[in-house]
Amino acid sequence: MSNVPAIEIKGLRKTFRDFWLRPVAEAVRGIDLTVEKGDVFGLLGPNGSGKSTTIKLLLGLLAPSAGTVRLFGMPPRTRAARSRLGYLPELSYLHPFLTARETLLYYAGLSGMGGKAAKARCAELLEQVGLSAVANRAVGGFSKGMARRVALAAALVAKPELLVLDEPTSGLDPIGTRDVKDLIRSLARDGVTVLMTSHLLGDTEDVCTKIAILSKGQVAAFGRTDELLTRKQDARFTIAGLDEEQAKAFAAEASARFGREVQFDHPRVPLEEFFAETVGEGR
Amino acid sequence: MRRFRSLVRSATLEALAEPLSAVLFLVALIAVPLLPAFHCHQFGEAGRLPRECGFSALLVFGIVFATASAVRVIGGELSSGTAAAALARDVSRPLFFCAKVIGVLVAFALFSVAVGLSTVASVATAEMGEVQERLGYAHVWLPGLVSMVVLTLAGFALAAVLNRFFRMRFCVTACLSVSGAQVIALALVAAGAKVPMQWSLLPALAALAAGCGVFVVLAGALAVRLPPAAVTTGISLAALSSFVWPVRAILPDIQMFWLVDSFSYGGAPAVGQLASAFAVGALLSAFWLAVGSILLERREIP
Numbered sequence: 001m002s003n004v005p006a007i008e009i010k011g012l013r014k015t016f017r018d019f020w021l022r023p024v025a026e027a028v029r030g031i032d033l034t035v036e037k038g039d040v041f042g043l044l045g046p047n048g049s050g051k052s053t054t055i056k057l058l059l060g061l062l063a064p065s066a067g068t069v070r071l072f073g074m075p076p077r078t079r080a081a082r083s084r085l086g087y088l089p090e091l092s093y094l095h096p097f098l099t100a101r102e103t104l105l106y107y108a109g110l111s112g113m114g115g116k117a118a119k120a121r122c123a124e125l126l127e128q129v130g131l132s133a134v135a136n137r138a139v140g141g142f143s144k145g146m147a148r149r150v151a152l153a154a155a156l157v158a159k160p161e162l163l164v165l166d167e168p169t170s171g172l173d174p175i176g177t178r179d180v181k182d183l184i185r186s187l188a189r190d191g192v193t194v195l196m197t198s199h200l201l202g203d204t205e206d207v208c209t210k211i212a213i214l215s216k217g218q219v220a221a222f223g224r225t226d227e228l229l230t231r232k233q234d235a236r237f238t239i240a241g242l243d244e245e246q247a248k249a250f251a252a253e254a255s256a257r258f259g260r261e262v263q264f265d266h267p268r269v270p271l272e273e274f275f276a277e278t279v280g281e282g283r
Numbered sequence: 284m285r286r287f288r289s290l291v292r293s294a295t296l297e298a299l300a301e302p303l304s305a306v307l308f309l310v311a312l313i314a315v316p317l318l319p320a321f322h323c324h325q326f327g328e329a330g331r332l333p334r335e336c337g338f339s340a341l342l343v344f345g346i347v348f349a350t351a352s353a354v355r356v357i358g359g360e361l362s363s364g365t366a367a368a369a370l371a372r373d374v375s376r377p378l379f380f381c382a383k384v385i386g387v388l389v390a391f392a393l394f395s396v397a398v399g400l401s402t403v404a405s406v407a408t409a410e411m412g413e414v415q416e417r418l419g420y421a422h423v424w425l426p427g428l429v430s431m432v433v434l435t436l437a438g439f440a441l442a443a444v445l446n447r448f449f450r451m452r453f454c455v456t457a458c459l460s461v462s463g464a465q466v467i468a469l470a471l472v473a474a475g476a477k478v479p480m481q482w483s484l485l486p487a488l489a490a491l492a493a494g495c496g497v498f499v500v501l502a503g504a505l506a507v508r509l510p511p512a513a514v515t516t517g518i519s520l521a522a523l524s525s526f527v528w529p530v531r532a533i534l535p536d537i538q539m540f541w542l543v544d545s546f547s548y549g550g551a552p553a554v555g556q557l558a559s560a561f562a563v564g565a566l567l568s569a570f571w572l573a574v575g576s577i578l579l580e581r582r583e584i585p
Contacts, residue, residue: 059371061584083373093364095293097300097452109289110372136450154368164371 004073006162006193007035007058011067014053027053029217040184040194042208044201050217051197052090055166059087071162086160090167092151096140100131100150103139104157111158125153144171152180163187165196169203174275181207205229238267286374287382294386296455298352305454307348308394308461309439311340315401316408316431320423329413330406334484337402338543341395341488345495348394350502350518352387358506358514367584377576384503384572391499395492397462403484404431404472411476426475431468438464483551487542490557493564494540500568504575507582535567
């Protein structure tokens with residue numbers, strides 16, 4: 001049972017139909033995917049490529065037109081499968097009249113948690129997503145980023161083994177984005193399997209160990225992120241403490257030695273890192 | 284059981300947090316006590332008009348409250364995505380539907396209790412007004428009338444204060460505090476009025492509430508598949524045509540739950556009438572609960 005993949009999709013198809021059962025759109029056209037336990041898996045694709053439909057099929061919210069979906073070897077509509085799942089929707093669907101704390105307690109209740117354990121878990125998550133100070137404010141008045149943090153905490157409340165994140169960094173500022181990426185890495189270290197979609201390819205590249213790119217409802221590329229993105233025929237060096245003249249000399253020597261054109265530039269600090277250094281931790 | 288409790292609680296809060304709920308509480312609970320002050324004809328009975336006003340308020344405002352709340356809680360959750368977030372968890376769809384409907388029924392029960400208590404107090408106030416009229420005073424018994432209206436308004440004021448200083452939800456607090464105010468008002472009227480209180484009105488009002496409760500479940504079941512406007516229209520048509528066979532086989536026939544006529548000239552509804560009203564209400568509610576659960580089970584949630 002331990003070798004069962006976290007997600008197994010075979011020949012998955014989904015055709016949406018209108019009231020008269022006429023086909024309107026074929027959103028998913030025969031997808032085969034396997035996500036092993038412990039993977040941080042990125043599902044990428046342009047708008048309309050079938051990412052959200054695939055996720056809703058995974059969650060059992062939609063029924064497939066053909067093919068099968070298995071979560072930990074079980075159909076997604078079974079309670080045993082869903083009890084191991086955490087889900088962050090694309091939009092932070094929250095009850096506006098509940099406070100942040102009540103929202104988490106509501107989702108803890110839906111996961112069968114209650115009493116002191118639920119309260120302690122909610123307090124821990126509010127601290128983790130940086131919302132302890134506004135825990136008793138109604139989420140209807142929250143900014144998009146704050147609502148996103150509450151929704152993320154709600155997805156984590158039952159300590160899921162499989163976390164499905166639909167655009168997890170949508171609406172977050174750069175520091176919030178970095179925090180979420182750190183959180184995903186930390187969860188992966190703890191053995192949590194993560195399936196995420198994002199339009200921000202840099203974020204996906206930063207955290208995902210495997211990716212699949214969907215196009216027109218089909219898998220256009222699938223594999224380990226490193227293998228797909230690394231160009232093994234090229235090499236790049238970073239040499240600390242080399243000024244402009246020395247770099248030019250090194251490039252000329254290397255060019256003469258290997259008979260190839262050698263380019264060099266100076267490393268740049270990623271904008272995310274520079275932003276974080278400039279504004280401090282932001283909160 | 285925790286899942287069920289969480290869903291019921293959120294549905295009750297959602298139903299009461301809607302501004303329309305607070306407006307309906309206010310309108311009903313001000314209209315019922317004020318009627319004795321304005322009535323022009325007693326139909327040979329001082330308590331008749333306020334009694335019928337109380338029943339009418341429960342029926343009309345109750346159906347509006349029931350429909351609006353059920354459509355918002357069931358249909359609104361399905362369209363806004365909060366249902367998807369809940370159903371992606373270890374929550375079965377029948378449990379979700381039943382718990383949400385029961386949550387709305389809890390809110391509707393609060394409304395019914397408040398209107399019921401207000402009706403009993405209003406009837407006693409009108410009858411006390413008749414006593415005063417015979418003694419040569421004005422036909423309005425001011426202490427009873429003032430205590431009912433002022434306490435209702437005080438309930439809203441208390442909700443405003445709690446919202447201002449403690450950030451408590453205004454609409455929810457207002458619905459709760461005006462309901463509490465009816466208990467105090469009824470106690471004051473019962474202590475001051477020198478007429479017997481008509482407690483037998485309460486079971487008859489409860490029977491009418493059971494009839495309206497069917498509309499809560501029906502609206503919830505329809506909201507699983509239909510847009511809000513269609514549900515509202517459907518409920519209105521259902522209420523209007525509920526006495527026509529075969530519609531009355533699956534919808535509550537309002538005449539069966541409308542037991543106010545039994546009270547004319549000191550009468551009261553028979554136990555059998557009450558029992559059959561509650562039994563039919565429970566059966567129809569169970570039927571529509573099952574229909575709604577099946578509809579949600581088969582529905583795709585985009």
